[in-house]
Amino acid sequence: MRRPPVPIRSLAALLTAAALAGCGAGGDDTAVPGTPTDRPIATTTVADLAPTSTTTTAPPTTAPPTTTTLPPTTLPPTTLPPTTLPPTTLPPTTLPPTTLPPTTLPPTTLPATTLPQFTVAGDLDLGAQELVLGLSVEGRPIVAERHGTIGGRRVLIIGVIHGNEDDGVAIVQQLRNRAIDGTAPLDGVELWLVESMNPDGQAAQIRQNARAVDLNRNFPHKWGPIGDVGDSQYAGTGPASEPETQAMVNFIGQLRPDIAIWYHQDANLVIPSTGRDGRIRARYAELTGLPIADCCGGGGIYTGIAATWARNELKQDSDAVPFIVELPGSLTAEQVTAHADAVLTIAAEG
Numbered sequence: 001m002r003r004p005p006v007p008i009r010s011l012a013a014l015l016t017a018a019a020l021a022g023c024g025a026g027g028d029d030t031a032v033p034g035t036p037t038d039r040p041i042a043t044t045t046v047a048d049l050a051p052t053s054t055t056t057t058a059p060p061t062t063a064p065p066t067t068t069t070l071p072p073t074t075l076p077p078t079t080l081p082p083t084t085l086p087p088t089t090l091p092p093t094t095l096p097p098t099t100l101p102p103t104t105l106p107p108t109t110l111p112a113t114t115l116p117q118f119t120v121a122g123d124l125d126l127g128a129q130e131l132v133l134g135l136s137v138e139g140r141p142i143v144a145e146r147h148g149t150i151g152g153r154r155v156l157i158i159g160v161i162h163g164n165e166d167d168g169v170a171i172v173q174q175l176r177n178r179a180i181d182g183t184a185p186l187d188g189v190e191l192w193l194v195e196s197m198n199p200d201g202q203a204a205q206i207r208q209n210a211r212a213v214d215l216n217r218n219f220p221h222k223w224g225p226i227g228d229v230g231d232s233q234y235a236g237t238g239p240a241s242e243p244e245t246q247a248m249v250n251f252i253g254q255l256r257p258d259i260a261i262w263y264h265q266d267a268n269l270v271i272p273s274t275g276r277d278g279r280i281r282a283r284y285a286e287l288t289g290l291p292i293a294d295c296c297g298g299g300g301i302y303t304g305i306a307a308t309w310a311r312n313e314l315k316q317d318s319d320a321v322p323f324i325v326e327l328p329g330s331l332t333a334e335q336v337t338a339h340a341d342a343v344l345t346i347a348a349e350g
């Protein structure tokens with residue numbers, strides 16, 4: 001599984017806007033009132049200083065009033081420069097072209113009650129030997145190839161869903177080679193091979209697709225939001241939001257395989273089940289030496305799983321068996337052959 005537990009993280013981003021504090025500068029009018037200086041001058045009457053008859057009378061002296069008026073002081077207004085936040089521009093979201101191969105019909109939209117959030121690619125010609133199911137985010141084709149007996153038990157093998165868990169490619173390649181050279185017993189078996197449903201992730205050797213979505217959390221059954229871009233199990237923006245998921249949902253919905261296997265690494269096990277499902281899983285485990293055991297300890301969030309979606313999708317009209325095989329961290333040539341043999345055996349036994 002190669003993924004650590006991931007906490008669900010909020011998408012919210014906080015913007016902090018700076019508030020401008022009002023800044024009023026009040027005028028300060030200072031007025032100094034006039035200070036009248038009315039100083040009455042004492043009037044001195046010299047009457048009896050000398051025994052003369054001369055009398056001197058000084059006229060009264062009146063000082064003019066002194067009034068000082070300061071001009072009003074007005075502070076200039078203080079104006080803060082306007083604060084302009086830069087415009088927030090989201091990067092354009094460009095969806096990959098959904099170009100269908102020329103043999104396919106125009107796109108068909110499923111009723112909203114079934115698959116509410118995406119449009120499937122359209123009818124596929126299941127009589128073709130090779131089909132382009134759709135294109136990845138980066139435009140790589142997702143290809144399915146048909147081998148064996150048309151009309152036989154339909155067995156679908158997906159070599160890669162997590163891009164850095166790609167040892168299943170060697171199993172698919174051996175199945176292809178043996179089907180072509182006639183050394184694979186395919187009487188009564190219509191074998192479909194999808195080498196990779198995550199070619200972008202495989203090219204980059206990352207778990208997710210090119211939009212950082214874990215495709216094995218993106219399928220439209222019991223989908224739930226997990227994490228965000230950068231989290232190992234980021235589930236995308238909605239059920240089947242990714243073109244790779246849409247391509248496989250469309251394909252499997254039409255192919256309706258009896259058995260489907262998704263290869264993963266590197267938990268080295270097959271998860272137990274009951275009924276026909278449990279019997280076929282146990283047989284596969286026995287043939288390859290893988291333990292039957294629950295996966296993968298605590299911490300994982302298992303919504304939007306491809307095999308779980310397929311089991312729900314296909315249970316309506318068959319007893320189909322879609323399941324996961326967790327390969328070890330690497331495969332020897334003998335192990336590759338053992339897995340290819342196991343596929344052919346359970347396909348023949350049903």
Ligand SMILES: [Zn+2]
Nearest residue numbers: 001162264265
């Ligand atoms: Zn995996």
